[in-house]
Amino acid sequence: MKILVCISRVPDTEARVAFTAEGSAFDESGVTFIMNPYDEWYALVRALELKESLGGSVTVVHVGTAASDPIIRKALAIGADDAVRIDAEASSADFTARQLAAFAKSENYDLILCGKETIDYNGAEVPGMLAELLGLPFVSHAEKLEMEGQKFVLTRPVTGGTEVVEVEGPLVVSAAKGMAEQRIPNMRGIMMAKRKPLKVVPPVEVEEKVQFVHFELPPAKKEVKLIDPENMDELVRLLHEEAKVI
Amino acid sequence: MAHTTSIQKGSTAKQDRFQFHDYYLVEELLSEEHRMARAAVRDWVKQEVSPIIEDYAERAECPVHLFKGLAEIGAFGPSLPVEYGGGGMDEIAYGVIMQELERGDSGIRSMASVQGSLVMYPIFRYGSEEQKRKYLPKLGSGEFIGCFGLTEPDHGSNPAGMTSTLRKDADAYILNGAKMWITNSPIADIAVVWARDDEGKIRGVIVEKGMKGFSAPEIHGKWSLRASITGELVFEDVRVPKENLLPEAEGLKAPLSCLSKARYGIAWGAIGAALDCYDSALRYAKERIQFGKPIGQFQLTQKKLAEMITEITKAQLLAWRLGVLANEGRASAAQISMAKRNNVYMALQIAREARQIHGGMGITNEYPIMRHMMNLETVLTYEGTHDIHLLITGQDITGLSAFK
Numbered sequence: 001m002k003i004l005v006c007i008s009r010v011p012d013t014e015a016r017v018a019f020t021a022e023g024s025a026f027d028e029s030g031v032t033f034i035m036n037p038y039d040e041w042y043a044l045v046r047a048l049e050l051k052e053s054l055g056g057s058v059t060v061v062h063v064g065t066a067a068s069d070p071i072i073r074k075a076l077a078i079g080a081d082d083a084v085r086i087d088a089e090a091s092s093a094d095f096t097a098r099q100l101a102a103f104a105k106s107e108n109y110d111l112i113l114c115g116k117e118t119i120d121y122n123g124a125e126v127p128g129m130l131a132e133l134l135g136l137p138f139v140s141h142a143e144k145l146e147m148e149g150q151k152f153v154l155t156r157p158v159t160g161g162t163e164v165v166e167v168e169g170p171l172v173v174s175a176a177k178g179m180a181e182q183r184i185p186n187m188r189g190i191m192m193a194k195r196k197p198l199k200v201v202p203p204v205e206v207e208e209k210v211q212f213v214h215f216e217l218p219p220a221k222k223e224v225k226l227i228d229p230e231n232m233d234e235l236v237r238l239l240h241e242e243a244k245v246i
Numbered sequence: 247m248a249h250t251t252s253i254q255k256g257s258t259a260k261q262d263r264f265q266f267h268d269y270y271l272v273e274e275l276l277s278e279e280h281r282m283a284r285a286a287v288r289d290w291v292k293q294e295v296s297p298i299i300e301d302y303a304e305r306a307e308c309p310v311h312l313f314k315g316l317a318e319i320g321a322f323g324p325s326l327p328v329e330y331g332g333g334g335m336d337e338i339a340y341g342v343i344m345q346e347l348e349r350g351d352s353g354i355r356s357m358a359s360v361q362g363s364l365v366m367y368p369i370f371r372y373g374s375e376e377q378k379r380k381y382l383p384k385l386g387s388g389e390f391i392g393c394f395g396l397t398e399p400d401h402g403s404n405p406a407g408m409t410s411t412l413r414k415d416a417d418a419y420i421l422n423g424a425k426m427w428i429t430n431s432p433i434a435d436i437a438v439v440w441a442r443d444d445e446g447k448i449r450g451v452i453v454e455k456g457m458k459g460f461s462a463p464e465i466h467g468k469w470s471l472r473a474s475i476t477g478e479l480v481f482e483d484v485r486v487p488k489e490n491l492l493p494e495a496e497g498l499k500a501p502l503s504c505l506s507k508a509r510y511g512i513a514w515g516a517i518g519a520a521l522d523c524y525d526s527a528l529r530y531a532k533e534r535i536q537f538g539k540p541i542g543q544f545q546l547t548q549k550k551l552a553e554m555i556t557e558i559t560k561a562q563l564l565a566w567r568l569g570v571l572a573n574e575g576r577a578s579a580a581q582i583s584m585a586k587r588n589n590v591y592m593a594l595q596i597a598r599e600a601r602q603i604h605g606g607m608g609i610t611n612e613y614p615i616m617r618h619m620m621n622l623e624t625v626l627t628y629e630g631t632h633d634i635h636l637l638i639t640g641q642d643i644t645g646l647s648a649f650k
């Protein structure tokens with residue numbers, strides 16, 4: 001089975017979020033970047049498990065600049081066979097999906113896996129757009145992905161339960177928590193990653209349709225008042241007089 | 247932040263919130279592999295070590311199951327060649343791995359130091375091709391646990407005085423004597439043991455568990471390195487086949503070369519323990535309110551914290567430079583002694599200061615401080631005591647030996 005995994009680069013969960021002057025862009029100074037956990041822990045690892053049981057290959061693809069090479073090497077260290085970096089700033093979901101689609105079209109992948117969303121913008125748009133651009137079926141937020149003969153069987157959460165869908169490939173899947181378990185790269189993998197191919201390809205022409213206008217931080221958290229659980233009267237008084245909610 | 251008013255027992259304090267500190271951006275001097283190795287081992291420690299270590303240390307039990315995990319991540323002999331079960335990495339990678347392990351616990355780092363530098367390395371460096379093929383892959387994969395027997399009950403700082411003997415007898419050597427303070431010995435499958443042959447020369451042999459006359463009782467009652475198991479090695483007319491003699495090892499310089507490897511790793515490792523103490527103290531100083539402000543706002547607390555990060559930064563640079571020299575094959579034993587001594591003492595001082603910053607909480611198992619502090623008392627002593635390393639530097643710069 002030939003699998004493509006789309007990986008994204010996001011700020012570390014501990015990163016302090018700030019914006020450059022007038023909120024025009026995310027301020028990257030002093031921020032550590034990591035592979036988007038949904039891509040790394042679930043999409044990539046499930047792809048590797050499928051390859052291990054069924055044979056085939058796992059390619060990772062990323063839209064980004066050379067600054068992303070460390071996260072691509074990490075994907076190779078975890079076990080991907082080769083990597084492709086489309087050399088352009090991933091400026092919007094639309095732009096990114098078009099770049100990924102142009103690349104994915106050139107190869108016949110049986111399965112394209114993405115994370116369900118990135119942990120920075122949380123847009124969850126790319127996988128759906130990619131499927132549409134490729135004319136492939138799309139299953140989002142899959143918590144389980146199994147093969148039954150030639151069919152993919154996917155489990156996804158719905159309100160109050162789960163839904164099981166059967167799809168004939170090729171298809172695009174966005175992976176949610178539960179699909180696999182994080183794999184920490186070992187030293188051997190890290191050394192092997194150095195020798196695995198990382199191909200850099202130029203982006204295709206895409207008309208930019210989206211412009212970011214402005215970013216803003218949520219209002220600063222107010223101070224917290226701790227009230228003794230015994231002292232209900234004080235709680236009621238504060239809710240009434242200060243918070244004015246009752 | 248002003249609204250987190252108090253740290254309560256049983257709160258999230260035990261969660262491993264460690265953040266790396268690199269004040270002089272020393273990481274930029276490292277390669278992408280080094281940084282990846284650091285991140286991977288840190289993730290592994292957060293996942294496998296931090297959640298269990300206080301409990302094991304408290305019960306003075308060795309988490310033996312971690313041997314497999316350490317092997318899987320590649321912590322055993324990372325700088326040995328791949329074909330012999332190593333990782334094919336350089337010395338800086340080895341240092342970084344030891345640092346991240348010791349950030350978790352010095353005992354866990356000791357498991358890896360001994361296996362890699364004191365068991366795999368001597369077999370790799372001084373062993374026959376058959377010995378390398380027979381033991382190294384099994385040690386690298388954690389199937390075998392090894393230990394290293396140099397110290398004797400009456401010969402610690404002065405291993406040249408050792409009295410264990412290897413008497414030639416047809417196709418074997420008869421081993422007699424006792425070794426003391428041997429990390430991993432009660433659970434080891436093999437022991438690399440140093441003893442004197444008929445001519446009085448120091449030689450190394452591989453002793454296997456189950457050989458007649460060989461036992462390895464555990465040493466109990468340690469208040470330090472409690473998650474690492476320590477024992478004796480007792481040999482009563484143990485018949486060691488001659489194929490188990492390390493053919494290339496002759497004289498004290500052979501075991502000392504192994505110690506150089508391990509000490510090098512300790513020079514890096516101790517910084518990990520220091521970083522963990524500093525990180526915890528820094529966070530606590532910002533969160534703990536007394537007299538209406540975070541204690542980190544008081545000058546005396548700032549002095550402690552500022553001196554800690556200064557010392558850590560100096561140690562990081564020392565370790566880095568030593569790593570570059572080691573990669574070039576130019577790190578002398580005396581240079582390694584200086585770094586081991588400086589960095590371990592630095593870590594112990596930081597543990598003590600960090601303990602004070604945590605106030606009463608600092609003596610509890612809610613924070614890693616006391617565990618690191620107690621561990622570091624061993625690290626200060628094993629692999630050459632603090633004072634012995636000073637005398638090695640003294641000898642190196644004056645050309646005069648204080649040992650004679």
Ligand SMILES: Cc1cc2nc3c(=O)[nH]c(=O)nc-3n(C[C@H](O)[C@H](O)[C@H](O)COP(=O)(O)OP(=O)(O)OC[C@H]3O[C@@H](n4cnc5c(N)ncnc54)[C@H](O)[C@@H]3O)c2cc1C
Pocket residue numbers: 360393394395396397399401402403404426427428429430470471476624627628629630631632633634637648649
């Ligand atoms: C937990 C633990 C694990 C260990 N693991 C191992 C292991 O795996 N393998 C192994 O072989 N050994 C191991 N050791 C032994 C360790 O290396 C020795 O304890 C160490 O070398 C010191 O020897 P000693 O304890 O006999 O102290 P001694 O040598 O008796 O020293 C006592 C004191 O005298 C000082 N001293 C000695 N000689 C001089 C001198 N000439 N000038 C000035 N001061 C001097 C020392 O600095 C020290 O302060 C371990 C020790 C511990 C505690």
